[in-house]
Amino acid sequence: MARILFENASKRYPNGFVALENLNLEIKDKEFVVLLGPSGCGKSTTLNMIAGLEEVTEGNLFFDDETVNYTPPHHRDVAMVFQSYALYPHKTVYENIAFGLVMRKHPKDDIDRRVRDAAERLEITHLLDRRPSQLSGGQRQRVALGRAMVRKPAVFLMDEPLSNLDAALRISMRAEIKELHRSMQTTFVYVTHDQAEALTLADRIVVMRSGRVQQIGTPDEIYEHPANTFVASFLGNPPINYLDGVLSVEGGKVTFVRGETRLDFAPDRGKKLLSYDGRKVRLGIRAEDVDERAEAADGEVIGGTVTSVLPVGSDQFLGLKVEGQELFFRVNKDLRHNYGDQIKLSANTSRLHVFDADSEMSLIG
């Protein structure tokens, strides 16, 4: 059992740089939490603090009800898988997986049982006598996972474990990591800058920027209700589009206005905006939240000139110049468009996002 709790926790490196500021985060027992954010935002620092590789310089870190601020790594019951795999090159796969248990002086037959059990689950039994140099990247990654698995840790920490793999393997390994979490019934904390990885793996995602948490929530909450433009932009492919304009409220109807473009918010969205008449806002429209109908209703039309048509399998990315700004949408590939065409798309107004123009915080939560 392991619940992890950061309470007002900060990390100041010896050179004075504050890599993490006032983190308050509870990771529940058996939860799969993904720390997501751009390079340098403090993800690895947070993970290393859980592992005990970095000290908490302010605040507290608890495992269950005990402070572990000063508990050394080997007393924390955590196992960590790194991006680099960190395998011993001169040891066989078997010896690599067994290493942690040998160091802890486990009985030989127990070690053998655990190594073979992990190898079987990871489908690498036939590789047990090989050395790391004789393995593919995906196989090395499995060995690194096996080494962590045999320890049966209370907390499993992973720092970008898939980023050295090619795209196809990354997707299949994601499924394996998810299955591993299900079968191990252990707390997982996973670091990545890859939004797709976070959305597929996490029970909850912690979005970070410059050492500060931006939002904590389920993948759905983060995607559907981004707290600010940073979070909104970080998830979505192609990224969310923005148009700056003003809100107009008339007779209970809330409309976004920018030049000729007028979009009426669907009532459920609009009711949260009734007090914002005249407010300068940044409208967010996700790439997939448009469709093409013969007649888009008034208050739903996004019209513009086609600037690019990029097929991506069953869909296409469509560049559209709207009010002097280039927006990108994802539409069905069967829609035929050419560069320079004047077209009208219909916005799904129940899914529009709206942010304050200055603070960039969501106005609809």
Ligand SMILES: Nc1ncnc2c1ncn2[C@@H]1O[C@H](COP(=O)(O)OP(=O)(O)OP(=O)(O)O)[C@@H](O)[C@H]1O
């Ligand atoms: N030992 C250190 N001394 C000073 N600053 C450090 C040290 N280690 C990391 N930093 C800084 O702290 C910030 C956070 O680093 P961290 O490794 O946690 O980022 P990250 O989000 O994991 O990034 P990446 O995805 O690139 O690994 C960075 O700006 C980094 O330069």
